[in-house]
Amino acid sequence: MERRILRWGMVGGDLNAFIGDVHRKACAMNENAVLVCGSFSRRADRNQAVGMHYGLDPERVYPDYETMAAQEAAREDGIDWVSICTPNDSHYPIAKAFLERGIHVYCEKPLTFTVEQAEELKALAEEKGLLFGVNYSHSGNVMVHEARELVRSGAIGELINVNCEYFQEYLVDDIGNQDTEMLQLSSWRKDPEISGGSNCVGDICSHIEHTVSFITGMKLKRVCALLDTYGQPLDLNANILVEFENGCHGVFASSQVCIGHMNGLVVRLFGTKGAIEWVQEEPNTLKLTKKGQPTQILNRGMGYISPAAAGMERLPFGHPEGLYEAFANMYRAFTYAVLKKVNGEELTREDLDFPNVDDGIRGVRFITASLKSSRNGAVWTEV
Amino acid sequence: MERRILRWGMVGGDLNAFIGDVHRKACAMNENAVLVCGSFSRRADRNQAVGMHYGLDPERVYPDYETMAAQEAAREDGIDWVSICTPNDSHYPIAKAFLERGIHVYCEKPLTFTVEQAEELKALAEEKGLLFGVNYSHSGNVMVHEARELVRSGAIGELINVNCEYFQEYLVDDIGNQDTEMLQLSSWRKDPEISGGSNCVGDICSHIEHTVSFITGMKLKRVCALLDTYGQPLDLNANILVEFENGCHGVFASSQVCIGHMNGLVVRLFGTKGAIEWVQEEPNTLKLTKKGQPTQILNRGMGYISPAAAGMERLPFGHPEGLYEAFANMYRAFTYAVLKKVNGEELTREDLDFPNVDDGIRGVRFITASLKSSRNGAVWTEV
């Protein structure tokens, strides 16, 4: 009989974790899956706390991901997919463990430390015929999809320049701070062992790379990355010149020390016929300018939104959608494909329209190339 | 033993209904209650469809609210509260039915057609010792609470002028449209029998009244309301002069025919020491200006937000919250009080900090006075 409700589990994401909680609540908005198990924390008390909060079968609150992968794979009512919400260093082994057990994977970004690891995961997923989603969450916004539709429709012509930024202010006090150990304790993102060689580029600039690629289909060819660590172990600021395979140039600027900005992802795409601007902190609108014409402010929910983007809307015009809905849209696309797999249906190309392991690989390539460029004195480096 | 998870039911809100769905998903975000029953539609097929979607016990998908009230009241595991998401005309009888059966009520606004009905509900709730929440949802926004904290702290001094608006464009085509029957079919809001004598004032201007009252504590004394129907049965546009009990004056302007505005609730409060501006479509920010100082843009999630408002935040700075979170915050406050009741705990004044039946009564008074003012030629009318 056809299944309608999926079963899923999570690795990482205890009750204190920001992102894991967003995953759970966003996924719940789709009302098509039940969280049935997890290994939420290496600390037993925290792990159990999540299980109790969600009323999980205590046997399915696993002490580690290996056990979880093994036992869930063995159950008849085992999970249909696992979501991996741990720090960067463990994405690779966890994803590998679940893939090997034949379980679909949905993983946080950046996918892995090295390109090789990412490619190994891809090969494994392909070999096993498994789905592999990567949570480039900003792509879940309706107006990012609208931007993609506009680009595809030719509304802005051929891309000729890109100017994107992702500015935050929250680490500005790290500058000049000498207590490195304390700094690392304050966030695993500052610990090279856990975050994987990059803080700013890995955490946020990678979102620029993906969002631009998602909207335009353009792939990076090379980068010239000027990173600033201000005396800390990892980069806190990045100004990167980029060249895409099609010859289009641009700038990716990201920072965790730019006062006045909170979570300021801004994507500006310039073409021969028009331009698009999208700002993550005002996600329900999109600026579109056609050559020689007034700038237009497009609003989610209005009749002029393309059917492809409008089909994702959850609320009418003027009723703000936010981060949860972006995550929920990511999950809706991924779980729709999982459900088809589970029910033995054929997946079309359209069913696979969510950020996947290829996007994950490309993200790791971008981070790796940027770090290498910077190490060599901000020279041009192939991606 | 202490209960941790509540049980609730809904009247109205089939799968095609916008607001009912928001209630369900928002309430789910709090992870403290389970929907166990409902009477979602007078049409049996639609009613059952909701039950199936949520996997409800078919016996608890009731054909009408009277049955639901009676049977749930009789069950040992009956609902702790009912949410009423039906059109305006049925709020009163439904709320009354559940109150009479001893069940807490959470109801959409405007609460009733007449002030007498609203006061009767209040008396009944008091008599039965029941909680009665009214869903003035915009008050659930974190930055609306921040505005209230700022006013309470004296940051803007004594209120001297109020300028608020709630503009929408979506009914502009009704102007001049002669096919009244078709118009009414398109939305119950246009049908006087169902919406209760007002479209624009009842649906949206009432949000202005509540939000201002919520933030400032000021109560209206009288209004001078100039309503426009443009030939339709009900008002589509309203320009209202207001006087509060403390002598402060202002304007409430609302419209469903103002092109260029989607769901544009804007609250501007002017005091002797400062001013506040909040815009519903950009709910994560708040403008604050102190006398003679630069305007400040406050952002939800930042360290300067007052503890009372910050305690409601679900996401960090720069990660947009939207309508679902506002609703979820409404439910969090209401269900927190319900849970205490259920567990036999004493409720403090703070526990009761959610829009309640008194707000509902005041809203009906405002709508009634505005309609009366307009009927008499836009003359000053006591609220």
Add this chain to the structure above:
Amino acid sequence: MERRILRWGMVGGDLNAFIGDVHRKACAMNENAVLVCGSFSRRADRNQAVGMHYGLDPERVYPDYETMAAQEAAREDGIDWVSICTPNDSHYPIAKAFLERGIHVYCEKPLTFTVEQAEELKALAEEKGLLFGVNYSHSGNVMVHEARELVRSGAIGELINVNCEYFQEYLVDDIGNQDTEMLQLSSWRKDPEISGGSNCVGDICSHIEHTVSFITGMKLKRVCALLDTYGQPLDLNANILVEFENGCHGVFASSQVCIGHMNGLVVRLFGTKGAIEWVQEEPNTLKLTKKGQPTQILNRGMGYISPAAAGMERLPFGHPEGLYEAFANMYRAFTYAVLKKVNGEELTREDLDFPNVDDGIRGVRFITASLKSSRNGAVWTEV
């Protein structure tokens, strides 16, 4: 022989005066007239200082306007027009004196204290065949003309609602201030004897009345004005319901005590097919929304601006024009007509396209009606 350069004089506007100086510099931008005389101040030293600053013939720096009118009228090279930049109470006698001597008049607003005075000036100007400009300066903005062109073109359809405001903060400290004498000394606008019965409505709300009339051609029929004096002699805050002759309703809100606003004239016009928004503090842009379409941000200087408005531009796109240019545009239109008169040419209707004595009369009617409405308890009052 045809004249190319005009001669003009000024009453009021000593070197400390804000507005008189703007008149002189703005007029100079047109490079079509020379200031040759004036009576700039009742104080001899200040009067002479202006004359010396501009290198005027000392004999043409007059001790009073009567002498100036008499002597300039007697000279062969006398002034072509006089600009009156004095406080409100002297507009009437000064304008009358120059008209009687056959000299064209350009006068600050509000034109007079009473409607009768204003109508007398109109009759006198007509009798003498003289031009009479009134300085409703905001109408000089290019984008206000663009708004008028858009309305005329039918871009927004039939007007159905108007929402305008003019908010300033600079008098907020007057509230509660008991030292009335000192207050009056600080600005003649607060002195009923000089400003003429109104501060806020006369000074700024009158600009709303004119700008709306200028753009739409609509004339006010009646007003319901709720004015606040906060214990001062004159109004500091005004919330006014308005009804136009064509039945369109709206709100004019103006204030000198609304913190966070400097010189915030905002004109919002709603029609059956579209809407327009213009903000004085950002004068180079205009928002236009067509029904069901994205809001467009029109920019002065771009190719899509209508020829009538574009013909007024002084700078290319993106190079900000400001208050001086608005004043200069007022003068360009007025002096163009004066020059034609001086050269004995026939004036077309188009040549007379500047705010004139009829606008001045209408402004006084509006102020008078608003004050009367307020005195009678904010009741509807014919304009």
Add this chain to the structure above:
Amino acid sequence: MERRILRWGMVGGDLNAFIGDVHRKACAMNENAVLVCGSFSRRADRNQAVGMHYGLDPERVYPDYETMAAQEAAREDGIDWVSICTPNDSHYPIAKAFLERGIHVYCEKPLTFTVEQAEELKALAEEKGLLFGVNYSHSGNVMVHEARELVRSGAIGELINVNCEYFQEYLVDDIGNQDTEMLQLSSWRKDPEISGGSNCVGDICSHIEHTVSFITGMKLKRVCALLDTYGQPLDLNANILVEFENGCHGVFASSQVCIGHMNGLVVRLFGTKGAIEWVQEEPNTLKLTKKGQPTQILNRGMGYISPAAAGMERLPFGHPEGLYEAFANMYRAFTYAVLKKVNGEELTREDLDFPNVDDGIRGVRFITASLKSSRNGAVWTEV
């Protein structure tokens, strides 16, 4: 006897020229100088037209700059300074001619084609004891001065990142256009012989370099410039990584093909304690954010503006100043110094606070280094 009014002349700037006209009208706003001569065009008719328009002595409308320099230097009532408003290629010889004759110079930017030429002009000016102003006009804005005061006061701490842009759209149609000759005719800026090797960087990116230097005092050390010509002779788009002498990094992005932008100079400066943002198209405001605090919108004209910047204001709060005022402020500073020179007074360091030949040299260095960097494959190049 002490002079009060200066005499000046202009080279370039016929009646069709945009910038020359702005120079004349802006200078006139200061009411401290009279245009007495010029060589406005190589075309005799156009040259004479300017003379007639301003009522100049026909003998002082010179056929060429050499004659003008010689004859004005010989007159007792010769000009105090010359303003040079010609295309780039003639700045050097014209400035040289006037300096050699002992006449102060005010020149458009970019100053010269080569660094050597610029340095020669500097040496000549110093040798002759002459003033040399360079018209980096955006620095004339009050709020740019306010930004400088804020940086000097330590309000934003030590500079750690800079992100600036100057985007225009008006040349986007040049992309792919094959009719090179026609393109050059349409604007001398596209002709390498006249504009000097750069279009986009020379015309607009050079404004970024100067404005940042003006506000912060930081000097560029090296650049990595990725320029796009899109098949045209000169650059139309520039993405430049920059490093200042103090180690601060940043991006200068400028373009003449970025649709949706008119004259979009945006300066964003990030420090350890705060950040500043200024937008040329909204010149009357400035954003200031202190670490961890709400962003503040500073408005020109308000009491909190620093005395140094406030002293430059021409209009009160909320009354927009624009491009003319920025130019007028440039001239006010320069002519103030000229007047002191003319009157034989000692000039203080403060009197010399206007962009001068050193700024001109630095600008040419920046342009030269950017072009060299791009030619060599966008490699790091010393400035």
